[in-house]
Amino acid sequence: xxxxxxxxxxxxxxxxxxxxxxxxxxxxxxxxxxxxxxxxxxxxxxxxxxxxxxxxxxxxxxxxxxxxxxxxxxxxxxxxxxxxxxxxxxxxxxxxxxxxxxxxxxxxxxxxxxxxxxxxxxxxxxxxxxxxxxxxxxxxxxxxxxxxxxxxxxxxxxxxxxxxxxxxxxxxxxxxxxxxxxxxxxxxxxxxxxxxxxxxxxxxxxxxxxxxxxxxxxxxxxxxxxxxxxxxxxxxxxxxxxxxxxxxxxxxxxxxxxxxxx
Amino acid sequence: xxxxxxxxxxxxxxxxxxxxxxxxxxxxxxxxxxxxxxxxxxxxxxxxxxxxxxxxxxxxxxxxxxxxxxxxxxxxxxxxxxxxxxxxxxxxxxxxxxxxxxxxxxxxxxxxxxxxxxxxxxxxxxxxxxxxxxxxxxxxxxxxxxxxxxxxxxxxxxxxxxxxxxxxxxxxxxxxxxxxxxxxxxxxxxxxxxxxxxxxxxxxxxxxxxxxxxxxxxxxxxxxxxxxxxxxxxxxxxxxxxxxxxxxxxxxxxxxxxxxxxxxxxxxxxxxxxxxxxxxxxxxxxxxxxxxxxxxxxxx
Amino acid sequence: xxxxxxxxxxxxxxxxxxxxxxxxxxxxxxxxxxxxxxxxxxxxxxxxxxxxxxxxxxxxxxxxxxxxxxxxxxxxxxxxxxxxxxxxxxxxxxxxxxxxxxxxxxxxxxxxxxxxxxxxxxxxxxxxxxxxxxxxxxxxxxxxxxxxxxxxxxxxxxxxxxxxxxxxxxxxxxxxxxxxxxxxxxxxxxxxxxxxxxxxxxxxxxxxxxxxxxxxxxxxxxxxxxxxxxxxxxxxxxxxxxxxxxxxxxxxxxxxxxxxxxxxxxxxxxxxxxxxxxxxxxxxxxxxxxxxxxxxxxxxxxxxxxxxxxxxxxxxxxxxxxxxxxxxxxxxxxxxxxxxxxxxxxxxxxxxxxxxxxxxxxxxxxxxxxxxxxxxxxxxxxxxxxxxxxxxxxxxxxxxxx
Numbered sequence: 001x002x003x004x005x006x007x008x009x010x011x012x013x014x015x016x017x018x019x020x021x022x023x024x025x026x027x028x029x030x031x032x033x034x035x036x037x038x039x040x041x042x043x044x045x046x047x048x049x050x051x052x053x054x055x056x057x058x059x060x061x062x063x064x065x066x067x068x069x070x071x072x073x074x075x076x077x078x079x080x081x082x083x084x085x086x087x088x089x090x091x092x093x094x095x096x097x098x099x100x101x102x103x104x105x106x107x108x109x110x111x112x113x114x115x116x117x118x119x120x121x122x123x124x125x126x127x128x129x130x131x132x133x134x135x136x137x138x139x140x141x142x143x144x145x146x147x148x149x150x151x152x153x154x155x156x157x158x159x160x161x162x163x164x165x166x167x168x169x170x171x172x173x174x175x176x177x178x179x180x181x182x183x184x185x186x187x188x189x190x191x192x193x194x195x196x197x198x199x200x201x202x203x204x205x206x207x208x209x210x211x212x213x214x215x216x217x218x219x220x221x222x223x224x225x226x227x228x229x230x231x232x233x234x235x236x237x238x239x240x241x242x243x244x245x246x247x248x249x250x251x252x253x254x255x256x257x258x259x260x261x262x
Numbered sequence: 263x264x265x266x267x268x269x270x271x272x273x274x275x276x277x278x279x280x281x282x283x284x285x286x287x288x289x290x291x292x293x294x295x296x297x298x299x300x301x302x303x304x305x306x307x308x309x310x311x312x313x314x315x316x317x318x319x320x321x322x323x324x325x326x327x328x329x330x331x332x333x334x335x336x337x338x339x340x341x342x343x344x345x346x347x348x349x350x351x352x353x354x355x356x357x358x359x360x361x362x363x364x365x366x367x368x369x370x371x372x373x374x375x376x377x378x379x380x381x382x383x384x385x386x387x388x389x390x391x392x393x394x395x396x397x398x399x400x401x402x403x404x405x406x407x408x409x410x411x412x413x414x415x416x417x418x419x420x421x422x423x424x425x426x427x428x429x430x431x432x433x434x435x436x437x438x439x440x441x442x443x444x445x446x447x448x449x450x451x452x453x454x455x456x457x458x459x460x461x462x463x464x465x466x467x468x469x470x471x472x473x474x475x476x477x478x479x480x481x482x483x484x485x486x487x488x489x490x491x492x493x494x495x496x497x498x499x500x501x502x503x504x505x506x507x508x509x510x511x512x513x514x515x516x517x518x519x520x521x522x523x524x525x526x527x528x529x530x531x532x533x534x535x536x537x538x539x540x541x542x543x544x545x546x547x548x549x550x551x552x553x554x555x556x557x558x559x560x561x562x
Numbered sequence: 563x564x565x566x567x568x569x570x571x572x573x574x575x576x577x578x579x580x581x582x583x584x585x586x587x588x589x590x591x592x593x594x595x596x597x598x599x600x601x602x603x604x605x606x607x608x609x610x611x612x613x614x615x616x617x618x619x620x621x622x623x624x625x626x627x628x629x630x631x632x633x634x635x636x637x638x639x640x641x642x643x644x645x646x647x648x649x650x651x652x653x654x655x656x657x658x659x660x661x662x663x664x665x666x667x668x669x670x671x672x673x674x675x676x677x678x679x680x681x682x683x684x685x686x687x688x689x690x691x692x693x694x695x696x697x698x699x700x701x702x703x704x705x706x707x708x709x710x711x712x713x714x715x716x717x718x719x720x721x722x723x724x725x726x727x728x729x730x731x732x733x734x735x736x737x738x739x740x741x742x743x744x745x746x747x748x749x750x751x752x753x754x755x756x757x758x759x760x761x762x763x764x765x766x767x768x769x770x771x772x773x774x775x776x777x778x779x780x781x782x783x784x785x786x787x788x789x790x791x792x793x794x795x796x797x798x799x800x801x802x803x804x805x806x807x808x809x810x811x812x813x814x815x816x817x818x819x820x821x822x823x824x825x826x827x828x829x830x831x832x833x834x835x836x837x838x839x840x841x842x843x844x845x846x847x848x849x850x851x852x853x854x855x856x857x858x859x860x861x862x863x864x865x866x867x868x869x870x871x872x873x874x875x876x877x878x879x880x881x882x883x884x885x886x887x888x889x890x891x892x893x894x895x896x897x898x899x900x901x902x903x904x905x906x907x908x909x910x911x912x913x914x915x916x917x918x919x920x921x922x923x924x925x926x927x928x929x930x931x932x933x934x935x936x937x938x939x940x941x942x943x944x945x946x947x948x949x950x951x952x953x954x955x956x957x958x959x960x961x962x963x964x
Contacts, residue, residue: 051849082851090849096842099835107839111851113832117860120831121824131832174851297758310586317591318598336585343582355945362704363944365758366901369706370940373894377934382586382604389593490890494769497762536773539766546763547751 002064004029004209005086005178010059012042012049012233019045021233023059027178029066032200032210034220036244037230038253043213044091046230047182051088052078065177083111085177089167089184091213097156101147104155104166105138108173138173145169145199161192165199172203179203181212185219193219221245229253269527270520271407275480277519278418282473283496284503284511285425286345286466292442292506293462294357299368300348301470302493303375306486308341308471309390309478310379316391330393337475338468344375345467346460354456372490380486387485390478410480417476421469422512429508434461442506491535498542504555513553564617572616579612580605622946666815670808678811682879684919685814686872691899691911692821693868698897699905699954700829701861702841703753704761706893707768711741711866713775713888715873720788720883721781730794734874741870742863749862753855768893775885787884794878810879817875821868822908828864829906837861838906891933898936901943904950913951 003026012020019042027033035043049056050073061073063084073081087108096104113134119127142148145165150158155166164184171179184200185193193216200223204210214220220227221241229237229244231253237244244250283305290298315336319329352371356364394410429435441448441458449455477492478484495518503514518538526534545552587604591597670678690712697705715737722728722736752763775782782788793806794813801809828834836857839847848854877883899918903910918936922929943950 053845053849077853078845078848079851079853082849087851088849090846094843094846094849096839096846098842099838103835103838107835107847107850107852110832110836115832117828117833117864120828120833123827127831134832170850297762307586313593314585314589314591317593317596318589321591321596321598340582340585347578347582352941352945359944359948362702362757362761363948365704365761366897367941367944369894369897370937370944373891373933373937374941375937377931377937379586381930381934382583383590391593494762494766498766501762532777533773536770536777539770539773542766543752543763543770546755546759550755550759 002070003027004064004066005211006060006062006064007050008060008062010046010049010061011057012045012054013057019233020049020056023230023233023235025228025235025238027209027211028226029209030204030207031225032204032212032223034224034227035211035213035230036215036217036220036227037236041230041253042233043230044182045233047088047180047213050081051086051180052076052081063177079111082174082176085175086180087171087174087176087178088180089164089171089182091182091186093163093167095155095163095166095170097154099155100151101153101155101158101166102135102138102142102151105141105169105173106134108170109134109138112175141169141172144202145172146195161188161195164188164192165196168199168203172208176208178209178211181210181214183213183215185214185216197223265527268407269523271411272527273520273523274516275411275414275519276523277499277516278414279473279477279480279492279515280496280499280519281418281512281515282421282469282476283492284500284515285508286470287497287500288503288505288508288511289438289462289466291500292508293438293459294353294364294445295361296353296364296368297497298353298463298466299365299493300352300371300375301345301466302489302491302496303372303379304341304345304348304467304489305470305474305492305496306484306489307344307375307379308337308467308474309484309488310383310474310486311340311471312337312475312478313388313390313484316393320391326393326395333393334472334475337471341471341474342464342468345463345470348375349460349463354459372493376486376489383486385486387483390482390484392482393475393479410476414476414480417472421472425465425469425508428465434458438462494542495538498538498545501542501550501552502545504552507552507554510552510554564621568617568620572613572620575616576609576613580609583608670811675804675807678807680920680923682807682811682814684916685811685818686875686879687896687899687919688818688912688915689814689821689868689872690896691903691915692818692825692908693865693872694896695900695903695906695908695911696825696828696837696868697861697865698900699907699911700834700841701837701858702757702905703858703862704757705764705862705865706761706890706897707764707766707771708865708869708896709888709890709892710764710768710771711745711869712873712876712892713771713885714741714744714866715870716877716883716887717775717782717788717873718870719874719877720791723791724788730792730874730878734871737874738867738871741873742867745863745866746859749859750855753858753862765890765893768888768890772885772888775888782885785885787882787886789882791877791881791883793881794875810875814875817871818912822912825908829908833857833860894940895936898939902939902951904952904954906954907950907952910950910952910954 005027007023007025010020010023010025011018023046025035035046037043045054048054050061052073052075055075059074062070063073063086064070065085071084073084073086076084096107099107113130115127115130139148139151142151145168147158147162147166147169150162155163158166168179168181168184181200185196188196197219200210200212212220212223224241227239227241227244228235229247229250236249236253237247239247283301286301286304287298290296290301312333316329316333319332324332348371352367353364356367394413397409397412429438437448437453437458438461440451440453441455445455448458496515499515499518500511501514502518503510503512505511518541521541522534522538525537584605587608588601590599590601592599669681673681690708694705694708697703697708718737718740719730719733722733728736748764748767752760755763776785778784793801794810796809836847836852839850839852840854840857844854876887895918899914900911902918903912903914918939922932928935
């Protein structure tokens with residue numbers, strides 16, 4: 001089967017520095033795929049290239065929704081990428097702090113709705129209907145994610161773990177095919193992490209594909225169907241959790257070259 | 263050809279003044295990322311202080327060299343004090359506020375200072391005493407370059423050299439550069455960032471005051487409104503060179519000064535200000551990082 | 563509350579300000595007649611004022627701190643602002659609205675034409691404030707050249723009337739549309755700039771428009787301006803001066819209501835949400851599928867549209883336009899209204915416009931200090947109350963708890 005996301009030869013240069021070096025990576029429909037690697041390996045840069053925040057120097061980013069045409073995502077603006085069905089969260093939380101939890105999720109619906117200025121002024125039936133649907137859908141997402149009771153709180157007043165989950169809720173509201181999570185468990189306590197584990201599995205079971213960057217190896221190993229390992233902008237290994245765990249290249253990348261001399 | 267040279271020197275003179283003001287903008291921007299909107303007003307206050315002090319001293323009957331030195335000192339000291347106070351009142355409390363807050367505060371400060379001088383002094387143009395004498399040795403060149411042009415050029419050059427030395431080789435300069443690069447890190451290694459910012463404002467303001475004194479002596483009249491246009495033009499120069507970059511500010515100032523001089527000399531003087539403003543708009547649209555500035559990438 | 567140390571520091575601060583203001587406030591020279599006037603009393607005033615200001619700020623800050631601590635310890639609950647509580651209480655705001663509405667309705671019949679005229683100005687500033695509020699308050703785009711769009715509206719009425727004899731009602735939408743088109747034209751290249759650069763570019767743009775109006779004599783009749791612009795007509799009736807001002811008053815009231823209606827609906831719509839989100843975090847906004855440029859552009863153009871319409875009304879009210887009415891200070895005044903009122907807050911902006919425009923008119927002694935106070939207002943609001951007099955209340959949705 002054609003993979004949902006197929007990336008070939010992705011390269012990103014900043015001036016003279018090559019942050020990503022001919023990266024090949026693919027995500028199958030309905031799978032959880034993890035991208036791991038030491039700090040500075042280029043994982044977040046990879047996300048930024050994928051979501052249109054940076055424009056990759058070369059390579060192909062191809063998205064093939066099930067039963068539809070393949071489209072090339074290179075050089076699209078971030079909002080266009082999201083419209084194609086990629087939604088992301090951020091490593092350092094970027095919510096809209098002074099908007100309510102519900103509004104944060106409603107923003108996610110923006111790219112799937114139409115109402116224009118005139119609709120907003122005259123509030124015709126279509127606009128009212130659309131607005132109702134936005135609220136209903138956003139609430140159902142909040143329910144799923146466990147933030148329903150907090151929908152009137154300002155996003156900035158949520159506890160840290162809840163903010164991370166709200167970011168996921170907001171991304172889900174864009175109706176993505178592929179959810180990109182940038183270190184979703186960073187800074188979470190074990191309790192929150194295990195809740196997150198359940199949440200991500202539930203999202204996958206709803207039929208979404210997930211690509212995540214994560215440092216929490218326990219989480220990665222328990223969640224992922226497939227793992228890619230990066231170092232210095234290159235892919236150094238890929239495979240299922242078990243094979244990655246025993247891969248000498250990966251161990252070397254994480255622990256350093258000459259472990260015996262240290 | 264004479265006309266060309268005359269325009270050339272007048273452009274250099276203009277450029278020098280812009281440079282003296284632009285340095286304040288660029289230094290402050292480099293360190294706290296704020297467009298110090300009130301900087302033009304500091305320059306205007308420098309000119310007013312110079313006018314008042316020199317007139318008082320000349321009425322007291324002091325000799326000219328003493329008047330010049332004391333006036334220069336007084337206007338630099340008072341402008342620096344104003345710059346320091348403005349930063350303490352209007353910007354320091356907003357260090358961690360959203361980006362637009364200090365800018366709005368700066369606009370407010372600019373309006374306040376402008377009207378403060380208007381109310382404390384006058385709305386009329388005041389004649390500025392001729393502090394710079396006509397040198398005898400300049401006589402043969404008087405048609406192309408005046409004595410005050412020469413004084414302005416030399417003063418600017420000296421000030422630039424001093425500033426470069428200060429920033430490159432002193433402890434304070436090092437602390438300033440460190441703070442400009444990464445304020446948090448500078449704090450962690452024990453630099454008193456608040457002091458560094460204050461010093462930046464003091465130096466920038468003193469430079470603007472020197473500019474104010476020189477231009478007032480050169481043109482011969484001032485009013486409370488001179489800071490607005492001069493401020494915007496100097497800001498244009500700073501952006502043209504790449505805001506945050508000190509050599510950039512100087513380069514941008516000379517380019518702006520020369521183009522203005524030639525444009526008004528050969529084309530028309532009606533649109534002098536339109537020209538500078540259009541240049542500002544165009545640079546910001548097409549090359550916001552300026553000639554010597556670096557484009558910044560926002561971290562995600 | 564005030565310790566001895568505070569007083570000591572207060573004295574130092576006051577000494578510093580005495581030094582600071584000495585040459586400008588105490589000495590006044592006449593360079594031509596070579597006379598010095600010493601104004602020592604100013605020194606006294608400054609010493610007193612700065613001392614009191616310092617202590618005032620100290621007291622305010624220490625109270626703020628204790629309040630904060632108490633909230634943190636859970637001794638007292640964080641109180642919603644009084645404005646929020648009033649706005650949420652129908653038994654308070656409905657009678658209030660009725661009284662205000664009635665007062666507005668009968669205003670021209672109780673007060674003189676002179677007063678009505680001043681009120682018309684204040685109402686125009688309300689509309690301008692609400693228009694700029696879309697741009698600055700809601701979408702977070704600091705536009706310092708707002709007055710340019712106002713000028714475009716005013717001159718389009720003046721010129722279209724002079725050359726083609728178009729009437730007020732015809733030009734009202736045209737003026738708005740011209741201003742909005744100019745907004746879009748300018749917005750395309752500049753709206754991708756960062757916040758502070760955008761501010762400066764719009765400032766430069768505003769000045770360019772004014773300088774063009776001043777220098778391009780064939781087009782705009784230069785600094786002398788265009789006079790004899792007709793007042794708005796009412797079905798071809800001939801109105802006396804008093805009547806036409808009363809008429810204008812109701813027209814502007816209608817305009818205010820229309821603006822409130824539209825702005826309110828826009829804020830609570832899909833687009834309004836996108837504007838607020840854009841103000842909060844641009845990158846997250848884009849990642850959520852919002853087209854940054856287009857969203858900014860709509861805010862910019864809508865703001866300009868309102869400025870253009872008020873410009874037309876301004877030309878019709880004064881029957882005369884010249885470039886001097888459209889300086890940067892005008893933009894600054896409107897900005898001040900938005901900042902004082904509260905970014906994004908409709909009621910706040912209305913209140914601020916009334917305070918800032920009516921106060922200098924009624925307190926004559928105050929009017930010289932108008933711009934000084936406006937500047938101080940901007941600084942103080944940013945430091946002590948960045949949310950403005952009446953903070954914007956985000957919409958909540960009535961949803962049952964489960």
